[in-house]
């Protein structure tokens with residue numbers, strides 16, 4: 001395992017060195033000047049940093065750029081020599097930089113020789129606790145849970161790939177007053193969750209959810225219409241919090257039934273969620289008294305009309321009065337905030353996390369702002385250690401939050417089924433001549449349909465609302481996972497046609513066609529992209545990179561014959577090498593986003 005510095009990093013370093021050689025006073029300054037190196041259409045890279053620096057030094061940017069050029073070691077001198085083929089000053093003082101073909105292929109060959117494609121680990125990996133995929137017990141999962149699951153899974157995998165230790169926490173809604181109602185109803189109607197009493201009796205997640213739905217509806221109706229039942233349900237909450245045996249047993253039964261359902265959805269979504277990482281609200285029940293006591297004693301929280309509250313100068317209600325975070329209700333009950341505060345103490349104090357991430361709907365932003373600030377005041381959370389990664393709303397084609405025609409929340413399972421169905425139509429059409437069996441079509445349709453849903457979610461920046469449009473998501477053209485999967489399948493098909501099973505070897509001695517250079521330079525940027533993606537927790541950066549990679553590959557495929565290369569067998573092998581590295585990069589990048597890469601499409 002050897003990490004390979006990208007060409008961009010190498011050129012950047014050489015420019016920094018040349019800058020401090022050409023203008024020694026910059027080396028002494030507190031902020032070393034940034035050459036501002038970017039990929040460019042004019043040359044391979046452009047450095048624009050000379051403009052700002054010349055301004056600061058009150059000099060002429062073109063002269064400064066020329067000096068820097070002279071200070072670069074000549075070709076053949078020193079380490080990394082031969083990387084820059086050509087450098088010229090252009091416009092008001094830009095540097096246009098062309099990389100040597102040979103350097104491109106050599107760097108890619110070094111990547112190919114490494115299991116990790118030369119991608120380095122993060123410099124200072126730490127411990128991150130990530131709170132994602134947190135559905136609620138006895139309730140259906142909806143598109144919001146889809147987002148949290150897909151985004152959380154991608155970020156977890158990307159961070160782990162970079163060497164971070166990641167602890168997953170699925171903070172499911174498995175506690176609270178509604179359990180009093182559910183359990184009380186179950187005590188009074190002991191067969192409500194029995195399989196036999198279910199018309200659609202059966203195993204599996206769907207059947208489990210159907211039973212829970214029925215229990216939920218039946219108990220809700222009674223809770224809303226029968227005052228005596230309501231009182232018994234409230235007493236039941238107290239029993240639950242006190243850990244009374246029968247109450248707890250029934251609570252477990254409800255939670256377990258829900259977990260069967262969740263796991264079924266996760267299987268469908270092709271995401272692995274481990275039971276030991278499901279640490280729901282209930283897990284913090286025993287800590288809540290202490291949390292409240294500490295907050296009150298330290299004065300971080302104060303009693304207000306019986307409730308224990310934390311106030312913030314900048315959090316005001318519509319009436320201009322401060323809206324507090326309520327840690328304990330006036331009846332003594334604890335809510336969502338108390339649990340989250342206890343969870344922070346556990347994650348920082350016991351799990352020793354450096355970073356806490358919360359992949360949660362943007363509509364909970366105020367809650368997290370108040371919870372983090374409270375924990376900070378209490379001394380439980382270092383400044384800046386916790387961060388919500390808020391995500392936007394999934395919209396229907398009408399641009400409104402996604403609902404059924406009857407105004408009900410759309411069930412996640414139905415959406416996923418539909419995505420796979422649409423994908424099956426695409427696969428059927430696309431692979432009409434492959435003679436696939438129905439089972440093969442279904443398998444591919446699953447990989448395509450689920451990939452499409454995940455990609456559509458991850459390719460938007462997290463905070464943006466997006467329209468759930470399956471037709472667009474499974475389209476072969478455009479910024480979709482099918483397009484990426486298709487590019488991958490093409491690399492596999494070329495490889496099969498080449499027939500040779502040996503790994504193709506790179507040929508750095510060959511001159512590259514423009515499409516080869518563009519593909520090669522982009523392949524080289526994979527590690528840099530992952531670093532940016534991980535540092536900003538922005539999976540859409542990785543998605544955009546992979547989309548561009550597929551586009552570069554498509555152009556290369558159109559312009560550069562592989563098996564019938566004009567330059568003979570060495571060029572064929574070099575192009576096969578590029579196909580192979582493209583395949584590995586696509587595969588690795590898509591795997592980090594939870595998207596499969598079928599070998600044929």
Ligand code: ARG
Pocket residue numbers: 131134135136171172173340358360
């Ligand atoms: N269960 C909540 C919901 O469905 C999300 C929980 C988010 N995590 C947390 N630590 N509060 O909206």
